Structures are given as structure tokens and as C-alpha cells.
Amino acid sequence: MSNHVYKIVRLAGSSPDGVEKAIENALSKASESLRNIRWFTVEETRGQVDDGKIAHYQVVLSVGFTLE
Amino acid sequence: MSNHVYKIVRLAGSSPDGVEKAIENALSKASESLRNIRWFTVEETRGQVDDGKIAHYQVVLSVGFTLE
Amino acid sequence: MSNHVYKIVRLAGSSPDGVEKAIENALSKASESLRNIRWFTVEETRGQVDDGKIAHYQVVLSVGFTLE
Amino acid sequence: MSNHVYKIVRLAGSSPDGVEKAIENALSKASESLRNIRWFTVEETRGQVDDGKIAHYQVVLSVGFTLE
Amino acid sequence: MSNHVYKIVRLAGSSPDGVEKAIENALSKASESLRNIRWFTVEETRGQVDDGKIAHYQVVLSVGFTLE
Amino acid sequence: MSNHVYKIVRLAGSSPDGVEKAIENALSKASESLRNIRWFTVEETRGQVDDGKIAHYQVVLSVGFTLE
Amino acid sequence: MSNHVYKIVRLAGSSPDGVEKAIENALSKASESLRNIRWFTVEETRGQVDDGKIAHYQVVLSVGFTLE
Amino acid sequence: MSNHVYKIVRLAGSSPDGVEKAIENALSKASESLRNIRWFTVEETRGQVDDGKIAHYQVVLSVGFTLE
Amino acid sequence: MSNHVYKIVRLAGSSPDGVEKAIENALSKASESLRNIRWFTVEETRGQVDDGKIAHYQVVLSVGFTLE
Amino acid sequence: MSNHVYKIVRLAGSSPDGVEKAIENALSKASESLRNIRWFTVEETRGQVDDGKIAHYQVVLSVGFTLE
Amino acid sequence: MSNHVYKIVRLAGSSPDGVEKAIENALSKASESLRNIRWFTVEETRGQVDDGKIAHYQVVLSVGFTLE
């Protein structure tokens, strides 16, 4: 964070393929509408379980981007 | 949270008629501009007092909706 | 918070001139696009250091504004 | 909170008739000795159970009032 | 909590009819298998939204009962 | 925590004779039904007061034991 | 904190002139009725915004004083 | 907490003789002015060190008493 | 969480092969005795180190399952 | 904390003989390498259990000392 | 934080002249022994009061520096 003003939004993403893939899915969707994403923080990590197996990993992210 | 990406926003609503009515007021106002609200979490519950009586109940909500 | 519904967003601002100037910079940038800002809360205070001196103070704010 | 100084005290109230009635009971008792109560925040919500049924709802409040 | 030892479990209950009904549903289900429930604490309050309306209120409780 | 899976339960114990005795009472009662308790964490320390004197010290513990 | 017993109260003060002035205003008002204030902790920093400008900085303090 | 309203105050006490003696000192001083103290919670435990040895144990308590 | 009542338990699992494998080990062991596991939350992530290398990743989970 | 700058380190100590002895063991070891320890705060209290009995009490401390 | 490893230490500084001067005093003292300080976070803000006036502002900082 240098001389800019940033906005921070919260996003939840998911993936059957692991925590990092869930993070990437959330960021990929967010970058369709938000230019200039600069950082993220993982606020929560969780998942859904079906029949004793992990169906989806889920993450809640805080995502910061530059206000232009 | 299945396969979608959600955005989570924070809203504050109020009502003279109780906590649940304050929640409903916040969600009702939010649904004017946000389609696909899916869940809420109550982050804070408070109120204003006038003359020893509760003038408004107030709630701060986190509200999640699907990014399309 | 009387009878309105508010939205609360998170912003990060910075300034080489101190904490209060960093708050003002964030609010000034936010008011370009948000009408009706009503309050802020300082969530974090930090800074960057170069060569043993504070280069920028940085604040993370929650900012509440009326939904019209 | 405009130009005044406020004191904030913590109170616990209870009622067999629900959360909001427990809040009202605490505020009603407090207003016997505190003039100028202006707001409250619900810090905890709990209850006692007898024979599988809720005997009392209980709330812990922070209550702010103007120092004259 | 006098001279006994208590166990504390976490339960989540829900109801379309409000927060207090969701608490009661959780306690009612729990009392089928747990005798001697003595107190509860509300840890989280949330809900599901369908079509802009609250479909279910949901609560997460910590529930204490005497170990015999 | 080496290669095992542990379950963690919360217990509340008390004693008129001090904090450590309250911890021991909770663990002693728990070990009647739980084999293989391995560690505890003190989550809360409190007490009841009668006539200006401490009637019981009370502790809330998280207790971990090996799932066999 | 040496050999004494202290009481800790919470106060909220405000000032249009900055965070430190808001702290001073709260302590100045408190010292009218509390002798022997010894320390304070800043629990929250926030403010009110009018027309895109900070109308008041506001602080919530915990204030400790010696019980004589 | 049955049918009463309680007030909760914060106190800090100390003793060179251990944590429990610091709790007792705080409660003993408080009971000079507060009748009907009913419970306490230990919020913080700390101490001062002189010359590598503990000079005083110190506790911060929340203390609840019945409002008559 | 729709119309059911859930119980939430805490489990700690570990694996030398990474965080996700530690989660899976905890869920796999839990599903031997718990039917109807529906979700998990990662509360803590840690590990043991031997000779400068990670011997085990360890996770603490909250695990929710339907009470039938 | 008067006019000095302090450094704060975290230490974990243990003892089979109780919480206060675990605190003393951590401080005694620390004072071998740190001069001018001035205060400590107890961040966590826990223990290990063998065969249903407490094998070691364990504390995690924050310890402050003057930077000369 | 790009490709480096950082160490984060906690420091407490003070000044009679305000919060920012207390931060500067802590960083100035730290930079005598730590090269490559890169950022700080304000963890606590407090002060000492003598005779109703602020004698010292005090801050607790987390300070990050590059491990070379």
C-alpha cells in the first residue's frame, strides 16, 4: 500500500480440487469486474462433505484493489 | 456454498419493532439492488434509547449473494 | 443510525503526514463515488518504513453510508 | 456521539419471555438510576434451561449514557 | 455452575419463524439425548434467503449439561 | 499431536479450593468416560462469590483425547 | 499496577480537532468526578462525516483509577 | 442469573503471593462498596518482574453484582 | 443448514503430506463413528518440525453433522 | 512504561507443580539471557495429561524488557 | 512482502508528545539494532495519566524486517 486508496471486498469461492484452487476461482471471477486487484487475505477455510468425502473446499477472502 | 463465487457485503438496518424486523428491513432494501441474496449473518445487535425506551433496534449484517 | 439502511465498505488509505491525514485521504477518495458517507471506524493502523523512517502511515477503515 | 462525553456500563438482564424483553428489563432497571441513556449494544445472548425448556433468556448489554 | 462438572456441546438449529424458535428447536432436539441441559449461549445468528425473503433463521448454540 | 486423530471436548469444572483443583476436578470426572486424555487448555477462569468471599472457582477447559 | 486495586471504566469522547484531542476531552470530563486516574487504553477510534468531511473524531477509552 | 438485573464492573487487583490472592484482594476491596457481588471472570493475568523475580501477580476481573 | 439440527464437534488431524491430507485424515477417522457429516471449518493450521523439516502438518477442524 | 522502549517476546514454560511454577520457570530461563525484564502477561494456560493425571502445566507468556 | 522472509517483533514505545511521536521513538530505538525494518502495525494505543493530564502516550507495535 503506497500512495493509493484501496477498496477491500469479501468474496467466497469454492473448488472440489483444494484450497488454492478455491482461492484462484474466487480471484478469477472477481477479476472479470474488478481491475487492479492487488492482494488477498484468507479469512476462513471450510468445506462441504458428502458421503464422508470432501465435495468442495471453500474459502472466504478479503480482496484489495486500487481505486482509480 | 456450492460451485459459485459469492460476494459478501455489510449492511446496517433498523426498526422500532424488534431485531427480526431490523434484519428484514436491511434485506428488503438490499434486494432492490442485489439479486440472488443467499444468506446473512448478524454481526452486531444494538439500539438507540430515548427517554428510557428503545427507539430503534439496529443490526449489522454480512449478506452473501451469488456473482453471476 | 436512525430509520435508514446503511452499507459499510472497507477502504485503505495512506499518507506520509500522519494517521489523521491518511484517514482524510481515504474519505476524500471515497466521497468521489459515494454520496452520504456518515461515519467511519479505524480497523487497523500501520505504516511502511524506509531507511529507519516512516514513509507512509496507512489506515484501514470501515465506512458507512446511507442507501438511498 | 456528537460533542458529549459518554460513559459505558455493562448490564445483564433476563426474562422468561424472550431476548427483547430481557433487553427491556435491563434498560428499565438501569434507567432508575441513570439519566440520559442513549444506546445499547448486545454483547452476549444466553439462557437457562429447566427440564428441557428455556426458563430465562439472558442478555449482557453495554449501555452508553451522557455524562452531564 | 456449583459443585458439578459440565460438558458443553455446540448445536445448530433453524426455524422459519424467528431466532427464538430456532433456539427452541435446537434445544428440543438436543434434549432427546441429553438429560440435564442447564444453559445455552448463542454463538452465531444467521439465516438463509430465498427470493429476497428469509427462508430460515439459524443459530449456533453452546449448550451446557451436567455430567452425572 | 503426532499421527493420531484427536477429539476435543469442552468441560466446566469447579472447586472451592482454587483454580488448579477446579481443573483437576473436571479432568477427573472426564476420565471416568474418556480414555486417553492427552491435553487441556483453560478457556475461561471465573468464580462465584457469596457474602464477599469466593464460594467456587470455575474453569472451562478444552480437553483433547485420542480417537482409537 | 503495584499494590493497589483499580477500577476500570469505559468512556467515549469526541472532538472536531483530532484523535488526541478526543482522548483529552474524555479524560478531562472524567477527572471532574474521578480522582486518581492512572492510565487509559484506546479501544475504538472512529468518527462522523458530514458532507464528505470529518465532523468529529470519536474514541472509546478504558480508563483505570485507584480505588482509595 | 435468574430474575435480577446485574451490573458488571472491571477491577484490577494484585498480590505478591499469587494469582488467587490477587483475585481475593480485588474482591475484598470491591466488597467494601459493592453489596451483593455474585460472580467474577478473570479477563487478564499478568505480573511485574523485578530483578528476575515476580514482584506482583496482577489480575483484571469482571465482577457482577445484583442491582437492588 | 436447512430444517435440521446439527451437532458440531472439534477434531484434530495430522499428516506428513500437507494440510489437505491432514483434513482428509481427520474426516476419514470421524466418519467411522459419525454418519451424516455435512461440513467442516478449519480452526487452526500448524505443524511439528524435526531437524528443520516439517514432520507433520496438523489441523483443528469444527465438523458439523445432522442429528437424526 | 515510562520513557523507555520495550521489546516483548513470547515464551512457553512448564512445570508439574502448577501454573505459577510454570510462569516462574519461563521467567527464570529467560532472565539468563535477558536483563531488565519488567512485566509478563499470561497468553495461554494449558497442560499435558498422562493416565488421567496432569503431567505438566504449561503457560505461554508475553514478556517485556527494557531496550538499553 | 515479495520473495523475502521477514521476522516480526513486538515493541512498546512512548512519548509525552502524542501517538505518532511514540511510534517514531519505538522505531528509532529499534533501528539501532535492526537493519531493514519494512513495516509496522499498531497493536495497542494507551497512556499514563498524572494529575488529570496525559503524561505519556504509549504504543505497542509489531515491526517487520527482512531476514538477510
Next chain:
Amino acid sequence: MSNHVYKIVRLAGSSPDGVEKAIENALSKASESLRNIRWFTVEETRGQVDDGKIAHYQVVLSVGFTLE
């Protein structure tokens, strides 16, 4: 934690290749100067984003090692 005294330090590491690689990088750098590292806890997980893609994963760890 058996009979030893441990020191706990905070480290931040990063890697373009994922969370676990960032943990390993921090531990690998730390073990150049710290013998006897015994455990770590992940305090924060975050990352930097360039052009809509994750440039670095970043972790903040608490790392415990035996004081000899």
C-alpha cells in the same frame, strides 16, 4: 511442550508455488539461525495478485524452538 522453555517468534514467508511452499521457505530461512525449531502455527494466509493472477502466496507463522 514437556519440561523445556520455548521461545516463540513470528516469521513471514512467501512463495509463488503455494501455501505449503511459503511455510517451508519461512522455516528453511529460520533454521539457518535457530536450532531446535519444534513447531509452527499459521497465523495468516494471504497473497499478492498481479494482472489477475497470484504472484506470491504469503504466510505469517509463529515458530517455537527450545531455549537451551
